[in-house]
Amino acid sequence: MAVKLVFLGRLADLAGADERDVPAPLDWQGLLGQIEAPLAEELRKDRTRIAVDGTLLADKAQLNAADGAEVALLPPVSGG
Amino acid sequence: MAVKLVFLGRLADLAGADERDVPAPLDWQGLLGQIEAPLAEELRKDRTRIAVDGTLLADKAQLNAADGAEVALLPPVSGG
């Protein structure tokens, strides 16, 4: 009964890992409670997005991830 | 004692040749008198330019070509 958190970009540095399993199910408050304060602070920023199984959430507060889901934490991009 | 006229683009079709020698010296009125009416008509248009020895004239009426000069008659361009 786990959800896989995936940390992208600088969030991976803050997390100290690229990914981490946390207990399922997982909602927004649960997520904030599972991660360290600096990560939670980044995650609250508007420009940090969340995707569940490759689909972006329009509203992070609506996070509702079940067992087996992959929840990606996406800081602002900087491509090309 | 000649000036070489060079006809570019459609003006060569109207002249029936790429170039033609005319008596030197040659000024604007002299040029209009040396060429056929359809050519003179094209030459009077603002968008038709004249170059003497590779230098464009700002004002065609100031044409003053001496013996040995090359006078190019340049219709509107259509490159690339």
Add this chain to the structure above:
Amino acid sequence: MARTVHLLTEPFNPGAYVGPFTNAHPGLGGVCTFVGEVRGDAEVEALELLHYDRLTLKGMEELADQALQRFDLMGILVVHRSGVMHVGEPIVLVSAAAKHRRDAIDAVDFTMDHLKSDSWFWKREKRSDGWHWIEPRARDHADLARWG
């Protein structure tokens, strides 16, 4: 109307993609191509781009589709590197074939602006004191805003 999109984790030769792309569109009027490379910078030892498998390629494909929809193109080619790169290595290649040059040039411009600041890549530079994450420049956001 062809769409070719690649996300590569190994170095690539732009000519090896542009040649076949151009040849695949006989009768075209023009091809515009942009190749971005790791810029020479005495302080930067290496550059790393990271992507997310479940979003990055899909996002590039959607961007290419947007360009095809927005401009009158015969085809578009988008190639982007991920991984660690050094000075002079190609990072990104966008090529657009069209009947008229304005569509080809604008499609490349549009696609590059979106790849630079609105696609799923994260970039960091290695300097003498270690790795540093890079945020898009203000200029990149301004470029993107041009497209409304």
Add this chain to the structure above:
Amino acid sequence: MARTVHLLTEPFNPGAYVGPFTNAHPGLGGVCTFVGEVRGDAEVEALELLHYDRLTLKGMEELADQALQRFDLMGILVVHRSGVMHVGEPIVLVSAAAKHRRDAIDAVDFTMDHLKSDSWFWKREKRSDGWHWIEPRARDHADLARWG
């Protein structure tokens, strides 16, 4: 800051010019390239571009200098055909290398707009009923006017 300008009377291979041009600017951030070809058109059997020896190449060189002055470039390459051409043959190649992509893309855009409607070439098309002189399209003049 290199300027390379060629006026050619024989067919050319764009890659043979772009490769060496790119390699000549190590440390660049990006290269933008536009290649214009004779467009496929069922009614057109051939295209001929004419130039005037005493103006055309000089004008192309002055245009390349303007682009170098106006944009922050590491180099610019301008190649233009003259003579009779058929569908698929390259007519024009413009390539600009710069530290930043906006300069490279804008320099190509600027140079192409000027080559199309403000350079010393005269164009005619051969159709089943003979040769026809071509004037620049209104769109070409509008494109040129963008640069003030």
